[in-house]
Amino acid sequence: QSALTQPDSVSGSPGQSITISCTGTSSDVGTYNTVSWYQQYPGKAPKLIISEVSNRPSGVSNRFSGSKSGNTASLTISGLQAEDEADYYCNSYTTSNTVLFGGGTKLTVL
């Protein structure tokens, strides 16, 4: 099974909005509303920021939002802040009863 496809890097200026895509197939992202997104700082464990495509756990800023269209899920961060600079990963359940992660996207705040 191949990893979900994410851009290696994205960047934006403070206050702007950015979107990170997560492309899978009809065997994972396209079939289930089970995409989660995680934020990871260097040397730290990932943190859940979006579950089930668009649900924000308690305590997560409403600047983070998620959506899905077909085989592609997206994470949007609005009002970009310096503290958002981190790595972001998506993951999804699959029809093979397994789980996939995306390759990760490095967000740079200019």
Add this chain to the structure above:
Amino acid sequence: QVQLQESGPGLVKPSETLSLTCAVYGFSISTNYYWGWIRQPPGKGLEWIGSIYVGGNTYYNPSLKSRVTISEDRSKNQFSLNLTSVTAADTAVYYCARGHTVMITIAYWGPGTLVTVSS
């Protein structure tokens, strides 16, 4: 508050078996969640290794399935990972975690432990 803590050797020789344990605090592993392992090679992305569900049902990454065993010890409220025949490619930070539906919606992670495979 749910807390997970990995433990095990930080150095394993090639061809040997990597063994890690995850102790869970503040929550029983005998509940309807999936408990699993995820690894991250230095400078690279996350890779799901496998998961175990209450009752002992296991789920493994097909690329690692022949070498992986995940087990639980309910009396100690912990679960374990065994990865056999390791090579340098298995060098990574290993995380234990609690999630849903095999291993998504991972709200709780251990801090991670670096395991280096080297002679």
